[in-house]
Amino acid sequence: MSARYFGASVARSEDARLLIGQGRYVDDIDMPGMLHVAFVRSPMAHARLKAVDLAPARAMPGVVAAYTMEDFAGLAEGPMPPMAPHPLIKQPLTCHPLARHELCYVGEAIAMVVAQDRALAETAALAVMVDLEELPAVADARAALQPDAAPVHLGRDSNLLASLHTQFGDIDAAFEAADHRLTETFATHRGGCHAMECRGVVASYDQREDHLSIYTSSQAPFMVRRQLANYLSRDEQTIRVAAPDVGGGFGPKANVYPEEFALALGALKLGRPLKWIEDRQEHFVATNQQRDQFWTLEVAFTASGRILGLKGHGIHDSGAYAPYGVILPANALVCFPGPYAMQAIDIRLDVALTNLVPTSPVRGASRPNVAFILERIVDKVARHLGHSREAVRAASFVRAAQMPYFTGGVARDGSRVSYDSGDYQVALDMVLEKIGAADFTTRQRDALKRGKLLGLGLAACVEDTGIGPFEGASLRVTPRGKLVIATGAAAQGQGHATMLAQIAADVLSIDMADITVEAGDTGRFPLGLSTVGSRIAVTAGNSVHVAAQKLRSKALHFASLKLEVGADDLELSEGAVQVKGVPGLKIPLADIARALAGTTGVPLPGGMEPDLAATAYFESSGVTFAYGSNACEVEIDTETGDTRVTRYVVVHDCGRMINPMIVDGQIRGGVIHGIGNALFERMLHDEQGQPLTTTYGEYLLPMACEMPNIEIHHIETPSPRNPLGVKGAGEAGTIPAAPCVISAIENALEFQLGKAAPFITHHPVSPLDVVEWLDGGQG
Amino acid sequence: MTAMLTLTVNGRDMSAAAPANMHLGDFLRHVLGLTGTHMGCEHGVCGSCTVIVDGQPVRACLMLARQAQGARIETVEGLAQDGRLSPLQAAFRDHHALQCGFCTPGMLMTLTALLRDVPNPGESEIRAAISGNICRCTGYQGIVEAALAVATRNEASTS
Numbered sequence: 001m002s003a004r005y006f007g008a009s010v011a012r013s014e015d016a017r018l019l020i021g022q023g024r025y026v027d028d029i030d031m032p033g034m035l036h037v038a039f040v041r042s043p044m045a046h047a048r049l050k051a052v053d054l055a056p057a058r059a060m061p062g063v064v065a066a067y068t069m070e071d072f073a074g075l076a077e078g079p080m081p082p083m084a085p086h087p088l089i090k091q092p093l094t095c096h097p098l099a100r101h102e103l104c105y106v107g108e109a110i111a112m113v114v115a116q117d118r119a120l121a122e123t124a125a126l127a128v129m130v131d132l133e134e135l136p137a138v139a140d141a142r143a144a145l146q147p148d149a150a151p152v153h154l155g156r157d158s159n160l161l162a163s164l165h166t167q168f169g170d171i172d173a174a175f176e177a178a179d180h181r182l183t184e185t186f187a188t189h190r191g192g193c194h195a196m197e198c199r200g201v202v203a204s205y206d207q208r209e210d211h212l213s214i215y216t217s218s219q220a221p222f223m224v225r226r227q228l229a230n231y232l233s234r235d236e237q238t239i240r241v242a243a244p245d246v247g248g249g250f251g252p253k254a255n256v257y258p259e260e261f262a263l264a265l266g267a268l269k270l271g272r273p274l275k276w277i278e279d280r281q282e283h284f285v286a287t288n289q290q291r292d293q294f295w296t297l298e299v300a301f302t303a304s305g306r307i308l309g310l311k312g313h314g315i316h317d318s319g320a321y322a323p324y325g326v327i328l329p330a331n332a333l334v335c336f337p338g339p340y341a342m343q344a345i346d347i348r349l350d351v352a353l354t355n356l357v358p359t360s361p362v363r364g365a366s367r368p369n370v371a372f373i374l375e376r377i378v379d380k381v382a383r384h385l386g387h388s389r390e391a392v393r394a395a396s397f398v399r400a401a402q403m404p405y406f407t408g409g410v411a412r413d414g415s416r417v418s419y420d421s422g423d424y425q426v427a428l429d430m431v432l433e434k435i436g437a438a439d440f441t442t443r444q445r446d447a448l449k450r451g452k453l454l455g456l457g458l459a460a461c462v463e464d465t466g467i468g469p470f471e472g473a474s475l476r477v478t479p480r481g482k483l484v485i486a487t488g489a490a491a492q493g494q495g496h497a498t499m500l501a502q503i504a505a506d507v508l509s510i511d512m513a514d515i516t517v518e519a520g521d522t523g524r525f526p527l528g529l530s531t532v533g534s535r536i537a538v539t540a541g542n543s544v545h546v547a548a549q550k551l552r553s554k555a556l557h558f559a560s561l562k563l564e565v566g567a568d569d570l571e572l573s574e575g576a577v578q579v580k581g582v583p584g585l586k587i588p589l590a591d592i593a594r595a596l597a598g599t600t601g602v603p604l605p606g607g608m609e610p611d612l613a614a615t616a617y618f619e620s621s622g623v624t625f626a627y628g629s630n631a632c633e634v635e636i637d638t639e640t641g642d643t644r645v646t647r648y649v650v651v652h653d654c655g656r657m658i659n660p661m662i663v664d665g666q667i668r669g670g671v672i673h674g675i676g677n678a679l680f681e682r683m684l685h686d687e688q689g690q691p692l693t694t695t696y697g698e699y700l701l702p703m704a705c706e707m708p709n710i711e712i713h714h715i716e717t718p719s720p721r722n723p724l725g726v727k728g729a730g731e732a733g734t735i736p737a738a739p740c741v742i743s744a745i746e747n748a749l750e751f752q753l754g755k756a757a758p759f760i761t762h763h764p765v766s767p768l769d770v771v772e773w774l775d776g777g778q779g
Numbered sequence: 780m781t782a783m784l785t786l787t788v789n790g791r792d793m794s795a796a797a798p799a800n801m802h803l804g805d806f807l808r809h810v811l812g813l814t815g816t817h818m819g820c821e822h823g824v825c826g827s828c829t830v831i832v833d834g835q836p837v838r839a840c841l842m843l844a845r846q847a848q849g850a851r852i853e854t855v856e857g858l859a860q861d862g863r864l865s866p867l868q869a870a871f872r873d874h875h876a877l878q879c880g881f882c883t884p885g886m887l888m889t890l891t892a893l894l895r896d897v898p899n900p901g902e903s904e905i906r907a908a909i910s911g912n913i914c915r916c917t918g919y920q921g922i923v924e925a926a927l928a929v930a931t932r933n934e935a936s937t938s
């Protein structure tokens with residue numbers, strides 16, 4: 001097998017279409033007779049829903065129908081099925097597609113209006129009369145767990161959804177053995193996903209075929225089908241769910257949403273195709289976010305800076321429901337102890353309900369939050385001891401010789417967490433060298449002459465990627481000799497089609513141009529899970545690899561029968577099987593495909609199975625752990641507190657890279673997202689749970705003028721846990737970026753204020769914080 | 780309150796009915812079927828909807844369709860000529876300037892307008908030009924590199 005494509009920065013096959021405006025996103029889909037939906041949403045964070053009067057809306061011009069949940073009686077009832085049940089959640093907590101009696105966050109859907117066009121639907125939605133009785137709301141996860149807190153849901157005696165715990169080693173012994181201990185409290189905040197394409201759904205029902213078809217801007221179309229089939233008590237075969245081009249996902253689009261169900265119910269009821277496109281204001285109140293985690297942790301460490309143990313607790317803001325179970329908080333606990341070898345940890349995380357939009361993973365899920373805490377703690381230990389930040393990391397890292405390294409922790413699937421490969425110290429040394437840490441102080445002094453404060457930031461991370469159990473793939477050669485790859489794994493811009501084609505092209509010696517990829521459509525492949533957790537290169541990538549090898553064997557076997565040559569003397573070349581060294585003696589794959597498609601009455605050669613095709617569900621033999629170290633420089637304007645990231649260097653190891661250009665793109669975008677979490681993105685609510693940031697004037701995203709170029713260096717340690725040796729890279733940029741930037745800000749403040757510099761315990765950090773710190777305040 | 784509009788889109792004369800409250804973005808997408816122009820925020824901040832109106836980059840979500848009466852409009856569908864990508868489009872592909880592709884039409888139109896005005900802009904001019912275009916995927920670097928590559932080529936061909 002010649003690696004012509006694997007490892008090469010091949011230009012993406014997706015791009016040609018997207019560049020000329022021929023993408024097909026949900027809102028680009030049009031169907032004859034299609035109607036448009038607008039939702040009536042809760043204006044209050046907590047209220048009793050006493051009555052809904054749809055009559056005024058129904059009477060408006062262009063309105064075809066208006067529904068509340070009651071109108072769907074007979075089709076389905078009750079709350080949506082939970083996506084990820086967890087034994088600690090005694091009572092699943094999911095919403096109805098349209099609320100019944102109680103509203104638990106601003107934005108919860110109450111009713112839907114169906115009209116000839118979207119403007120008419122939106123206008124009519126305003127005419128729906130809703131009678132509400134306002135109830136006390138809880139808008140802060142810490143307040144939610146106070147004994148006197150109002151209930152987030154009527155009838156629940158506690159706002160504590162679940163209490164999770166992780167523990168290994170003898171924590172008391174670790175703390176007794178330590179020379180030092182410190183306790184710190186942290187507030188981490190992440191906003192929403194803010195994919196540039198909002199969510200959208202098109203649903204249509206074919207009565208004659210009894211078939212429901214859904215297009216949705218989703219990372220998990222197979223989960224949507226599974227949940228919807230459950231809810232509607234239909235067989236999955238009668239539902240097709242497809243994710244067409246999706247304009248970014250970043251986590252929240254992996255949820256299954258009320259609007260997907262409501263559109264399906266509406267289409268079943270009305271027998272007409274329905275479209276709903278979320279607008280940006282809705283995105284702020286109706287698409288899952290991530291928001292807050294608060295932590296108080298105590299660290300034990302030696303005089304030489306080796307970290308021995310961590311204990312403490314956190315509070316996680318679940319929002320009003322738990323559609324995704326406790327995945328986000330459970331993920332947080334799996335992230336300890338990060339890249340550090342510790343003797344013991346004992347950490348609890350309470351999951352609090354609030355009257356806010358539900359939370360679920362946003363790029364990195366809880367990993368960026370925990371990376372923030374761990375990296376801040378390491379920096380704190382360094383300051384406490386007067387050691388360098390890199391010295392404490394060097395003293396505490398898991399070492400290359402310890403691989404595979406069992407952290408002591410337990411993964412979500414119950415297995416023991418074990419880091420598979422790599423050398424964390426090498427990554428750290430390399431990033432320090434690349435950013436020029438040795439002469440940083442010179443740059444710092446020079447910057448001061450320009451009136452700027454310069455800071456150097458540092459952060460390491462390790463990241464579980466490629467979680468199982470599988471994503472599968474089918475490969476099939478068409479009678480014209482083209483290869484079609486089908487997979488359940490949906491894409492949202494990651495370049496899967498290119499990456500998967502690269503893998504197959506090498507195994508089968510087919511030109512990339514002769515390969516098409518069909519992904520994320522339940523009509524094209526039987527099973528799929530979800531594009532989350534940086535898992536597709538590992539799962540789908542290896543499935544394509546395994547299936548391609550099966551297909552290759554089949555083609556060789558056929559040719560060996562036909563040419564009467566041993567399979568070992570055959571090779572694949574340019575879309576044909578040929579006798580090694582005899583280019584003229586060959587059979588094109590197209591001919592084999594046609595022969596294996598069969599002819600009535602003619603047996604297949606050698607009793608072969610029909611079809612030049614193969615399917616594989618690569619089952620991961622354990623999670624692959626990517627890792628890296630980042631360093632950056634920030635420049636602070638002491639007058640305004642304006643903080644710019646001026647340089648950012650990533651050293652990363654995601655195993656063997658299939659397409660370095662795509663990997664770099666994933667990392668760059670991820671870093672910028674993390675810089676947003678460090679400096680800009682802040683989803684705010686008032687005490688009544690009213691969202692305060694619902695436009696891009698109020699909620700700031702990273703923009704081109706403020707963002708640096710990202711310099712990336714790779715270490716390629718093949719993962720021993722899959723045949724391709726790959727690890728995931730989709731979230732690698734985001735995870736360490738916020739702590740890296742915050743560490744740089746603190747470093748700059750230390751330069752100015754010396755020991756009086758604050759220890760920064762939250763993000764995002766605003767210019768106001770910086771100015772207050774420079775003035776000696778608390779930030 | 781629907782009125783007939785006559786305008787030129789990508790060099791072709793067109794006329795179609797537009798309701799009074801319809802913005803240019805919806806008109807292009809849903810009346811003319813030119814779905815390459817994307818709506819990312821519909822409040823004038825993200826720049827996904829950018830098209831060129833009489834030579835100027837304009838946010839199609841902030842302009843009523845009726846205001847385009849008689850205008851000359853260019854959209855992403857008009858950039859490639861005879862099936863060949865424009866130099867900027869090709870540079871986007873070569874520099875991995877797009878991932879999900881949703882911001883891409885707006886970026887292309889904004890930068891196409893810039894490169895006509897300033898044939899060889901520097902990095903800061905390019906970043907300033909797209910300071911009103913949000914991309915959540917790429918971190919902007921590939922987009923800037925793509926525009927710089929075209930700028931450098933323009934410079935080489937004029938010197």
Ligand code: FES
Pocket residue numbers: 817818819820821822823824825826827828829838839840841
């Ligand atoms: S859609 Fe027009 S600026 Fe965002």
Ligand code: FES
Pocket residue numbers: 196247248493876877878879880881882883913914915916917
């Ligand atoms: S490529 Fe996805 S928003 Fe720019």
